[in-house]
Amino acid sequence: MNLGTSLLFSRTHIVDQHTVAPYVHSFSHQRTSSNLVRRISFPDVVPRRDLALRFVPGDFLELFTSLDQYDAVVTLFFIDTAANLLAYLDTIWAALKPGGVWVNEGPLLYYGNPGMELPLEDVVRAAELVGFVIEKRDELREVRYTADELGMYTFAYDCAFWVARKPSEAGREPGAERGPARGL
Template sequence: MAETTGEGPEGAPFFNKDRIKNSPEEEAKLERKHFWRIIDAFRLYRVNVQEQVKRAERQFLSLPKHHQDLLPDVLSNLARISQCADHNQDIMQAIIHNSLHMFENIEYGEREDPRKLRPSSTFDMDKLKSTIKQFVRDWSETGRKERETCYKPIIQEIQKIFPSDQCDVSKVSVLIPGAGLGRLAWEIARLGYICQGNEWSFFMLFSSNFVLNRCENVNSLTLYPWIHQFSNNKKSSDQTRPITFPDVNPQSLPLDADFSMVAGDFVEVYRDPDSWDCVATCFFIDTAHNVIEYVETIWKILKPGGVWINLGPLLYHFENMADELSVELSYEDIRTAIVNYGFHIEVEKESVQTTYTENDHSMLRYIYDCVFFVARKPADVYCNGREEEDDHLQSTPPAAKSPRREGTDTMT
């Protein structure tokens, strides 16, 4: 949708979350323009990396000759980076090859001038390079440790709440907003649960469509995800280190598996009340302009007695972005809002240390000290986040038991 800035009613500022309502035709035009912008980023990936390489070559060749002579391998390593970019470009082309028809209800048609590629912004190219690292996290053996710390606690909690020996898991519905390349949702579906991943980013949607629907042979494809990192390399070879994917066959789900991916903005797509048994969010809630809007949506779509499982930090995506609505709340504030809305927190762990698309050979690593919690929507009658009072029935719902606060050691 078109975005606006300026002054709102009574002098209140408009931010990009406050959007002009356009005609369906204008909406379709804007969506098509965005679609092709992302396609162009994939197509121009190699050009962007080659520009980086050429710049590095120029910088090196500007050194005094006797300094260059002390570094005999620099130019050959840069040539290797360029070769790796060529290979990555082949994967980028494969990803977008079937993208025109990947959505069931939308056709983006042909671009106005297929011969003209629009230059990609630094923002879009950074997004694409970040997406390449998502293949490491979700679909490579290298990312196994990261998945163990991020995904396994969520999966174990789902199995604990909905055990296969006590309920028909094929009737338990689990929603994964911000599903990325789909590995967490895929793992849950593999266990027999109904699972749907939701994703908004075209970068992620194109890539997840490729790996989930076009990749069958285990470790048959190669990417070089670290060639964009020119700093903090212990060895030159670390920069051109490959990963293979997928580490499993994504199409090996049981024939009766109920697994799907849905494109769109979480708060706009999911509006049907009392629809899901479980909503699981992993590194997701800080993508909100307004986290409370996520809390509100999750409350609405959960069935009575349903659970919200969350793991992640609070690295707000829109912080310090001009004209973007962004309310940066502490976990303490968010927890208060969750409880005030009516959720009962059953499990809470305030120190789960993990990484995100980590380069385990880098001299610089980020460790996220994440919050993990399970919050239940009460199973009894409620209204607008408050239980309706009944003088004749004062029983305590199972969800209202004391929170289970676990230790601070990392879950694996």
């Protein structure tokens, strides 16, 4: 994933510039051998050059330490990678400028070595305790992330989606506005 992202940001100029055979090692659930070896071209959208997007590898908690820097943070299929989800929330809060917005979409597929595996409602509550104001919530049904649409096996996520704002009058410390903790 990191290589793919890096390729998109630094060496991609036109739609369908690159070609891969992503299913060639997946022998299960194939209908035909031509499906197995078929090639897929990407990307369907070219990153905007005027935004000077960069791919920066590393640990999210260590990379985004500068305070009040970003107008927006977007996390896509990401927050469930946290060993400590509360540390992710604090990092997003600190990185945003007051008035900045956090957009999240994804499932809660905890794996690796998570220190906490909160259900969705507790993640949202924790975000509110940090100080975020949830402006919009939705659920995206049947998101077939990385699925082989021609295969015999289907799997889909029902993803949480929200838009949360760091209030414009917010202080730097997460949780400063929340008052006495009401608990998760």
